[in-house]
Amino acid sequence: MYRTHNCGELRIKNINTEVVLSGWVQKVRKLGGMTFVDLRDRYGITQLVFNDETDADLSEKAQKLGREFVIKITGKVTERSSKNPDLPTGEIEITVNDLEILSKSEIPPFTIEENTDGGEEIRLKYRYLDLRRPNVQKGIILRHKTTREIRNFLSNKGFLEIETPFLIKSTPEGARDFVVPSRMSEGKFYALPQSPQVFKQLLMIGGYDKYFQITKCFRDEDFRADRQPEFTQIDCEMSFVERDDVLTVFEEMTKHIFKKVMNIDFPETFPRLKYDEAMEKYGSDKPDIRFEMKIHEISKSAKNKGFKIFDDAEYVGAICAEGLASYSRKQLDKLVDFVKRPQIGAKGLVYVKYNEDGTFKSSVDKFYSAEDLKTWADTLSAKPGDLILVMSGNKKETLTQLGELRLEMGDRSELRDKNKFAPLWIIDFPLFEKDEETGQLHAMHHPFTSPKISDIELLDTDPEAVKANAYDLVINGNEIGGGSIRIHNTEMQEKMFEHLGFTKEEAEEQFGFLMNAFKYGAPPHGGIAFGLDRWVALLNGSESIRDVMAFPKNNAGRDLMIDAPSEIDKQQLEDLHLTVVKKF
């Protein structure tokens, strides 16, 4: 037997018990005729003690243990003379009478501690050692708890978890598919799912009115920071529902998770914000509402005062950063640099200091009187001591830029507390977005999203004005989930594909099976999908989703530990009827 207890459970009440423990050696130290070993497993740390005089041989063996050796010991639980209140097991130690080395360890390439000395690349290469660090463990365990609670909640509501296939059909829609060459069908390929979207709709047509699945999805994207080629989705769908039925269930699920996993209550109903309003107020369709600092339009009072930049602008808007009127020239210059970064792409920034003494100091004093500036301040409900930041230009772009600036100011004022969570629903998204270059419409969510019934008549006359019956769950500026009521009849789906620039043949070839399925009694249905990785990262207070994945890939999509992707042998390529074309 390797253990009677784990390394986190022994307490003062266990004194005099004979125990067997196994684990990893965290630390060995000699102190006043005694040798102490900290033994670690995922449950905790227990102190082992060896008496250098009474059992010299065993003590010497203990002194020779290296970091990360795996050992098994037998001993008796004894009360510590000097207790450690920081450790749950800190009142006891084990007086060891037998020690067996199960497995030696070379010196690990970085320290296995919360604050490690290892950089990300080396930690990914030795991910099995990184996984031993308590903070990484915390994320992995949190992920387990979260999925468990989701499954319990949905199962108790009558949802069935149903597995949909991974080897499916490539559809040149959305992101790029990963494909899988078929050996049996020469020259043909499966594709890995970007989401189970079509299958869950087919399940609705199949009569499984409440479906969910926690499953991997795949996107072959050009890798960006914090994207992974494979990620996990909580995929849900319901039949015979309207939007509010869906929101009710998944708002309850969200509350359930926060309660069960984090012990956080949300007594109130989540706010619901229309897309247009979110853009106007927060410059984002995933607003962080942990803090106010809303965007206000001041076009009316800013224009026609001789300041050409504002006069030429479609839109002038501002935010008010509370208490920052004392910002120095240098601090303000840095803000200008911030909004000029290519990621934001603004041309500049106008500031207005509403000084404590009630006077104004701005970068546009030449054009605006104190009275003018007071009008802005009033629009923004600014108080003396506040800093007003103004941007202008094309309305859509300026709002987005103000949104970014708002988040930056929120960070600077420490208004974005990691331990505070502010969920809300965004509703009434546009059905389409227009490619500015080609003029082609794209589906904002996906081509299966139903328009709002009240807007259907606009489909032919003014498609850009049509709102979708779609919704996102947003928490702390992150899009945690998104979904919609779907189209459930062939005619509407065909019209949708038409608007999206599909020919009849293309639509038929790619989605014929779905449109065919609509012909055999499709129920009204809708659903939602959540990004599990992002959600758990948020709960865990992690910046990166890599922190809550056991074996993540790096930003270039490589698994540094197993060295994948890699070359395959010639025979395998031949069996797949493929050759690699090397570029020179």
Added chain:
Amino acid sequence: MYRTHNCGELRIKNINTEVVLSGWVQKVRKLGGMTFVDLRDRYGITQLVFNDETDADLSEKAQKLGREFVIKITGKVTERSSKNPDLPTGEIEITVNDLEILSKSEIPPFTIEENTDGGEEIRLKYRYLDLRRPNVQKGIILRHKTTREIRNFLSNKGFLEIETPFLIKSTPEGARDFVVPSRMSEGKFYALPQSPQVFKQLLMIGGYDKYFQITKCFRDEDFRADRQPEFTQIDCEMSFVERDDVLTVFEEMTKHIFKKVMNIDFPETFPRLKYDEAMEKYGSDKPDIRFEMKIHEISKSAKNKGFKIFDDAEYVGAICAEGLASYSRKQLDKLVDFVKRPQIGAKGLVYVKYNEDGTFKSSVDKFYSAEDLKTWADTLSAKPGDLILVMSGNKKETLTQLGELRLEMGDRSELRDKNKFAPLWIIDFPLFEKDEETGQLHAMHHPFTSPKISDIELLDTDPEAVKANAYDLVINGNEIGGGSIRIHNTEMQEKMFEHLGFTKEEAEEQFGFLMNAFKYGAPPHGGIAFGLDRWVALLNGSESIRDVMAFPKNNAGRDLMIDAPSEIDKQQLEDLHLTVVKKF
């Protein structure tokens, strides 16, 4: 609102309630001035009634409903005059006052009933319709329940469900990998996992001492009956355990599933049978022990009586089919044909009828006296009225053939009751099996399986005699799960690869990361993996695992519904640096 209730829940206690129901039209019939519609969803069927006289318009609308139309109705629950005791809702019906057609249906290509008129191909093509059939639903719901109980059981035992990656590295070991070409790394490929084996071992090294995962695995095999290119595994691993620790946990899990999902109790401990004994007694390493009919060796009494076939044979063995001494010539000939089928490959069969009157009649009366045959009968504990079937040849082959014959006789005598379940453990498998042609040893389970400690000394001298610390869970002749205690040190793993014919370089290239991981403190560990599809099919009484998968592929690995695999466009191929080589 689409519904206040589902179609399976209304009872006599709901009488006079105003309800809204939605569902599919199962059947419409006119009877004595009334029109009846059976409305169906996955919860059941509720009868709707329309009075042709008092509400002629509505009644006419109802009469025009086709099979599988999706409708929504409003009405009042009323007591039926003629009740249907076969239906949970059979005491009530809904007197409809409003009817809305949500979705029409063309005439389905087969009937949506338990006994359908659709062949398998058409049902796979229209799988979304097949999924509406109550028996298919039963399997899908059973699968959900089973995975739910597995997750609950293991989570309650402290196991963590941890996701391992899908885009991994190709290893030319075991079956063929499906591969995924990388767009970002020219000429390189990911592989889809055949199992998470290596990753779960790395999790053990990472300190996650109780891991499980219910996950998809992939094997690019030449398709055989009832194999699927993607299948689902319940993958489990534990650290600091010996074999019996693993068997104890997963025997308890098995009992839990049977209890919770099927309400079947197994009060006794599962039998444990050594591999050698299973082969000798049942001619199979996955014996069906729902019935006895064990194999007995009769070489000693059968040889040296002048019957050349037996004299030349390495082994003569027999089974006793109770009460079948009355088998006709024709029936016996059919048995001979059965064993001569290429799948079994025997040359023939000797029968001995132990007649009710105590006399013997056999196909070898020329060589054996009644006394000789009585000796065989005694060895087999045969009684008057029984039929003894004898086969001979190479020992291993003959045992396997007798094993097949035993199953056939079990079927004929209806000893293999679908509703009876007989689980057992098979233990002490050989570590290696030899390729008879090349003489090369292969791992019987996989190359990470540890030999039994007592056999380690035989590794160099007589590797074929070495037993593995491996085990299978077998139920009703199906291998439901298999696992082992793993190797956890570099030297042993290197020796194992050597025996398996890997060069040092090959081992390093393919499994270097694992052997490297062993150098940093690997705990003793072991685990097991179960085939979920097979297990659920068994519980469901299904012949095929396709019955319990929502969207199975056909035996050629094609998804007939979405038409995959399929061609991909030129640009996609180019992006992947690939060309297809057509064979002529």
